[in-house]
Amino acid sequence: MVLNKYFKIHTGKNTNVVISSQKEPFALGDTEGDKVIFRKYAVLILLLFGISFFPAFAATPSWEEKYSDESSLDLLSERTVELKKDWSSEETLHFITKVQKEDAKDLGEIPIDYDKSFQEVKDIGAFVTTPDGKKLKYKAIQDLAPYSGEPLYSNNRTKVITLPAVTPGSTIEWQAAIVNKKPIIKNSFDEYFSFSNTAPTKNLLFTLIVPKGLPFQITHYNTQIKPKVREETGKIFYQWQLENTDKFEPEEYMPPLYEFNEYVSISSIKDWKDIAQWYWALVNKNLKISQAIRDEVKKITAAKGSDTEKAQAIIKYLQDNFRYVSMSFGYNRYEPHPSDEVFANKYGDCKDQVLVAMAMLKEAGIKSYLALYRDEEGGNPKDKLPKPNYFDHVILALQLADKICYADVLAKGYRIDEIPLSLQGGWLFLINESGGFFSQLPILDETVNYSTLEQKIQIRDDGSALFEATSEWPRDFSIEVREKLKSMTEKQKKEFFEALDENRNAGGKMLERKWEGIESDYGRIKSIVKFESSQWADISGDFVSFSEERYGRGFDFTRKERKYPIMFWLNSLQKTTNTYSVPDSFEIVNIPKDINLKSKFSEFSRTYQRQGNNIVETEITVSRRARLPVSDYEAVRDFYNKVHQLTNGKIIIKKRN
DSSP: OTTOSSOOOOOOOOOOOOBOOOOOOOOSOSSHHHHHHHHHHHHHHHHHHOGGGGGGGOOOOOHHHHTTTSSEEEEEEEEEEEEOTTSOEEEEEEEEEEEOSGGGGGGGEEEEEEETTTEEEEEEEEEEEOTTSOEEEOOEEEEEOTTTTSSEEEOEEEEEEEOSOOOTTOEEEEEEEEEEOSOSSTTOOEEEEESBOSSOBSEEEEEEEEETTOOOEEEEESOOOOOEEEEETTEEEEEEEEESOOOOOOOSSOOOGGGTOOEEEEEOOOOHHHHHHHHHHHHHHHOOOOHHHHHHHHHHHTTOOSHHHHHHHHHHHHHHHOEEOEEEOGGGGTSOOOHHHHHHHTEEOHHHHHHHHHHHHHHTTOOEEEEEEEOGGGOOGGGSOOOGGGOOEEEEEEEETTEEEEEOTTOTTOOTTOOOGGGTTOEEEEEOTTSOEEEEOOOOOTTTSEEEEEEEEEEOTTSOEEEEEEEEOOHHHHHHHHHHHHTOOHHHHHHHHHHHHHHHHTTSEEEEEEEESTTSSSSOOEEEEEEEETTOSEEETTEEEEOSOOOOOOSTTOSSOOOSOEEEOOOEEEEEEEEEEOOTTEEEEEOOOOEEEEOSSEEEEEEEEEETTEEEEEEEEEEOOEEEOGGGHHHHHHHHHHHHHHTTOOEEEEEOO
């Protein structure tokens, strides 16, 4: 939430997807007589009520006029996918885009992604029509590796078409065909098409051509758009078309976009059991235990008693000795490499390292499985047509005693029973010998995602102060800092701590600093510092004022109206306790009123308690995971406004005469 002053986690989860909508035309009748009657009454109404009403009857702007202020317009967005009898397929792309503003000039670089191990790009054509009507052909077509310089072994490539003279007023048109030589899963086909775009679209067209009699499923999501279907020469043609689409305006803190996106999904895979059996075969094929694996497992588990301790030692061994390298060659985007090879090489991606962990755990007598992961925002795959490409990560599932634990072998610093905040709520498809099953990672509560700060602040006559501060850092932030420190040189560590000191005391003097947990393998970091801060309080004559800082309003929830529901994704808790010691030479003349704000998604309190010449200020911010209807928007905006308005209070003390 924006109220977090110590660290900020983005929870808006917005993307720039445009979701189109289809509107039914308004009509009074079907006969010419109806139209004549309507025109007569319209003229009579105008005469009766005066010419001032003419604007209400102004002509509705055309689609082009409505979006004349946009950076670009897609005049045509067309995809045609044809499935062949041998399960190969060919996708034809055809796009026409009008450039209207300067920031759309980069559309003159057109990327086409493909995998050269089983795809081919052909029949490329592209040109630009300048504002004065000249038609200019593309200047170059490059074939590039999209991840140059990154730890990635892949056959992914990008064709980049470069066009000349792309300026406001010009029109870009291009086409290409992508041939898919063989499917990832034998004798299978899946496809997806969204009635969406990143710009308003004049004509959106998707055509699917399949051999007659080939079984597959078509499911529509969030849309009433249905295809026109026809049969011709042993083929079935499905065609979806949408015209004059409106632009979707994204809003902050939205629920998952799949709930609003209008799209069609196609799959020939019968059910999820088929995918589980396919992937289970890949796991069994590549899970190989070498003598080197046996020797290492014996060595690192010798002193461990329980299965949990053994499993933790195995995962830590992987994290300490393996490096991440994406291995997305062709069909290995799904199939893990043989575990004995990955173990010997000491590198691999998530699925490769999970398979090594499974091999080592098996040697240690611990049952484990591979779990395909999909981010919570993407929605539960169980509710969708079966496809393997929903998932973008692989984690490890372990059978420990009577429960299943999940571990991300790439996430250092977490115990087996700890889920990284970034993975919470993610959807899992666990691959086993029985056809697999779905699960969901837990949503973490505020007892996991919390931070505390306790400060004793001794105020001096000149407005300076002596601080003694103890801070317990959030778990995930502690892990991130600890891992970064491990790779720093001594010089870098020195500069890091100097930066922390300067940020904390702002020109004052650090007197003492110590850390707890910074050398540990797991858990939170606690910092204990003592420092002087000069010119800390505000002085005006005999008066000195101070308090916890005021919150800025920020730019969230500033619109007058809201269209979509609101989603707050995280549970968190932050607590700050400041004990101010007022000098004996001063008297307390003002303590702000307590603040207690409560809402469905958050609680904020700042309270004051006088204890002799001390004042204890306690601030607690609780953020709750919540989904709110549009009708709650005013309350949300009011909460943000009130936090800003009410946190401007100051404690005021006055020098005694």
